[in-house]
Amino acid sequence: MTSQRDSRTSEPPVPAQSPPDPIKAVPVRHPGRWVAAAVIVVLAAMFVHMLVTNEAFQWAFVFENMFAEPVLIGVRTTLLLTVLAMLIGVALGVVIAVMRLSSNPVLSGMAWLYTWFFRAVPRLVLAVLFGNLGILYQQIEFGLPFDNYWMPLLGLEGDARVFSLDARTFLSGFMAGLLALALSEGAYMSEIVRAGLQSVDKGQTEAAQALGMNRSKVLRRITLPQALRVIVPPTGNETVAMLKDTALVAYVPVTTELFFQLSAIGSRTFQLFPMLVAACLWYLAITSLFMIGQYFLERTFGQRGARAGVGGRLLSGGGGRG
Amino acid sequence: MTLAAGGPVSDDRMVVAENVHKSYGRVEVLRGIDLEVRRGEVMCVVGPSGSGKSTFLRCVNHLEKINAGRLWVNGQLMGYREKGGRLHELRESEVAAQRRDIGMVFQRFNLFPHMTALGNVMEAPVQVKGEPRAQARERAMRLLERVGLADKANSLPDQLSGGQQQRVAIARALAMQPSLMLFDEPTSALDPELVGEVLDVMKDLARDGMTMIVVTHEMGFAREVGDSLVFMDGGVVVERGTPAEVLSAPRRERTRSFLSKVL
Ligand SMILES: Nc1ncnc2c1ncn2[C@@H]1O[C@H](COP(=O)(O)OP(=O)(O)O)[C@@H](O)[C@H]1O
Ligand SMILES: [Mg+2]
Numbered sequence: 015m016t017s018q019r020d021s022r023t024s025e026p027p028v029p030a031q032s033p034p035d036p037i038k039a040v041p042v043r044h045p046g047r048w049v050a051a052a053v054i055v056v057l058a059a060m061f062v063h064m065l066v067t068n069e070a071f072q073w074a075f076v077f078e079n080m081f082a083e084p085v086l087i088g089v090r091t092t093l094l095l096t097v098l099a100m101l102i103g104v105a106l107g108v109v110i111a112v113m114r115l116s117s118n119p120v121l122s123g124m125a126w127l128y129t130w131f132f133r134a135v136p137r138l139v140l141a142v143l144f145g146n147l148g149i150l151y152q153q154i155e156f157g158l159p160f161d162n163y164w165m166p167l168l169g170l171e172g173d174a175r176v177f178s179l180d181a182r183t184f185l186s187g188f189m190a191g192l193l194a195l196a197l198s199e200g201a202y203m204s205e206i207v208r209a210g211l212q213s214v215d216k217g218q219t220e221a222a223q224a225l226g227m228n229r230s231k232v233l234r235r236i237t238l239p240q241a242l243r244v245i246v247p248p249t250g251n252e253t254v255a256m257l258k259d260t261a262l263v264a265y266v267p268v269t270t271e272l273f274f275q276l277s278a279i280g281s282r283t284f285q286l287f288p289m290l291v292a293a294c295l296w297y298l299a300i301t302s303l304f305m306i307g308q309y310f311l312e313r314t315f316g317q318r319g320a321r322a323g324v325g326g327r328l329l330s331g332g333g334g335r336g
Numbered sequence: 337m338t339l340a341a342g343g344p345v346s347d348d349r350m351v352v353a354e355n356v357h358k359s360y361g362r363v364e365v366l367r368g369i370d371l372e373v374r375r376g377e378v379m380c381v382v383g384p385s386g387s388g389k390s391t392f393l394r395c396v397n398h399l400e401k402i403n404a405g406r407l408w409v410n411g412q413l414m415g416y417r418e419k420g421g422r423l424h425e426l427r428e429s430e431v432a433a434q435r436r437d438i439g440m441v442f443q444r445f446n447l448f449p450h451m452t453a454l455g456n457v458m459e460a461p462v463q464v465k466g467e468p469r470a471q472a473r474e475r476a477m478r479l480l481e482r483v484g485l486a487d488k489a490n491s492l493p494d495q496l497s498g499g500q501q502q503r504v505a506i507a508r509a510l511a512m513q514p515s516l517m518l519f520d521e522p523t524s525a526l527d528p529e530l531v532g533e534v535l536d537v538m539k540d541l542a543r544d545g546m547t548m549i550v551v552t553h554e555m556g557f558a559r560e561v562g563d564s565l566v567f568m569d570g571g572v573v574v575e576r577g578t579p580a581e582v583l584s585a586p587r588r589e590r591t592r593s594f595l596s597k598v599l
Pocket of ligand 2: 389390391520521
């Protein structure tokens with residue numbers, strides 16, 4: 015090492031050149047951009063002018079009713095439905111994605127069937143359908159299956175049902191609406207999770223298996239944390255879409271939901287249009303709130319987050335950094 | 337460890353491969369491999385691309401199921417249990433347990449990108465062996481020191497050079513205290529000036545008496561460190577001997593023509 019340094023110092027160093035004058039060039043002009051900007055400014059001004067001057071908006075009436083108590087309850091129901099449906103949907107999505115990627119053909123077939131059904135049927139139809147499931151079953155019972163067949167064969171009396179619920183109470187509007195949204199979301203989320211899991215290099219799984227990890231550890235510690243980078247951004251979009259789709263549960267019917275409440279006021283007062291505007295404002299406000307949350311989630315789990323190890327640490331409870 | 341009838345008795349042989357066959361669909365990749373690796377032996381494997389070297393290594397730790405033949409590591413039949421004259425597949429947890437005794441180092445490092453160097457090394461001892469975190473951290477630090485990367489413990493893989501990543505990968509494999517190490521072209525993805533630092537770590541391991549199977553194109557390493565050299569081509573072992581024998585005086589024409597291209 016020292017001899018190398020000696021031989022270097024004996025050579026004259028290669029001098030760096032001082033830079034010439036910095037470049038000062040005339041930038042390219044974009045007249046087209048200026049014209050387009052002017053047109054857009056004028057159109058925007060016309061739109062705002064209409065909002066302010068058109069009597070049909072009845073802004074006072076809008077703001078008066080936006081914060082009426084039933085509307086606020088509606089906001090709460092809508093938020094609750096969105097959050098619960100997404101939580102169940104994401105959990106279901108992970109399970110179905112893992113089933114879909116399983117080498118067991120029964121599991122992956124079931125997962126395919128599930129996704130196929132819940133993506134094919136519109137959410138509106140699902141909402142109405144779940145609202146009417148009480149027709150199919152009066153009672154929802156839990157116990158051993160097909161007991162009405164095999165119990166008599168064994169000479170046993172009674173049934174093997176552990177506990178039961180009245181379907182009409184259990185599938186009350188809220189539950190039915192929540193199930194319709196959550197089950198449908200599970201199908202979409204499973205596709206997102208599957209894409210995420212498949213985006214992780216196969217070498218990761220091999221390295222983890224070579225270390226002696228079993229499949230569930232590999233999923234929890236290695237693949238899923240890395241898949242979050244791909245999973246989180248579209249999940250944010252799914253959440254915003256879910257917020258808007260909660261309006262569909264009005265058809266279950268769920269009467270405490272935001273859009274139902276606002277349109278009810280609209281019909282009662284024969285002032286439907288301002289109430290539609292109020293609904294728009296509420297959805298805009300809540301969506302904006304979600305977008306802020308999405309920004310932070312993506313910063314934590316997204317591109318940079320996953321690389322900085324945060325995603326893995328949060329998910330697996332502190333494995334990353336020593 | 338009791339051994340099934342017919343299996344090799346526990347002796348100084350770490351790996352025994354008997355007529356190992358492996359095909360993907362109709363493509364036969366391994367066509368009857370017979371090999372033995374003694375404890376403490378460093379066996380280097382060379383051969384043209386596509387000759388089945390990686391596949392053989394992956395069969396050794398049962399990342400791939402073999403189609404015929406038998407493969408024992410440390411006296412255990414890999415992936416199967418022989419009972420009543422029939423082979424029974426081992427359960428996933430049993431296969432995982434067998435793999436814990438075998439470390440593997442990959443051409444593309446395959447470090448976990450969401451964990452620091454230290455996290456990578458600690459992961460398996462904590463998650464697989466259930467070692468207490470403090471103890472695992474201390475051992476991981478010693479291993480990182482051993483590969484010369486104690487100061488990089490908190491760096492993420494993509495903040496490290498290729499040579500540093502590969503040294504972390506070696507430390508990660510060593511953390512499970514394996515009795516056999518598999519290296520699949522560990523220096524092939526490295527810039528030339530980084531090859532030396534990885535080979536130095538491997539030489540150090542060999543001196544410590546680790547049993548190693550090293551797939552490599554580094555003939556200098558094979559000559560210096562290898563106890564034996566295997567030349568594979570077309571899914572079979574064409575020639576085996578000491579590195580000096582095979583490299584200086586190959587007996588087969590195929591070996592000669594391969595060596596003339598790489599030496
Ligand atoms: N998963 C696989 N499916 C199908 N063919 C494979 C697979 N893995 C390897 N092969 C084939 O097996 C042969 C041997 O591959 P490999 O063991 O990687 O060779 P080497 O490591 O000696 O270059 C190649 O022809 C390769 O295309
Ligand atoms: Mg290979």
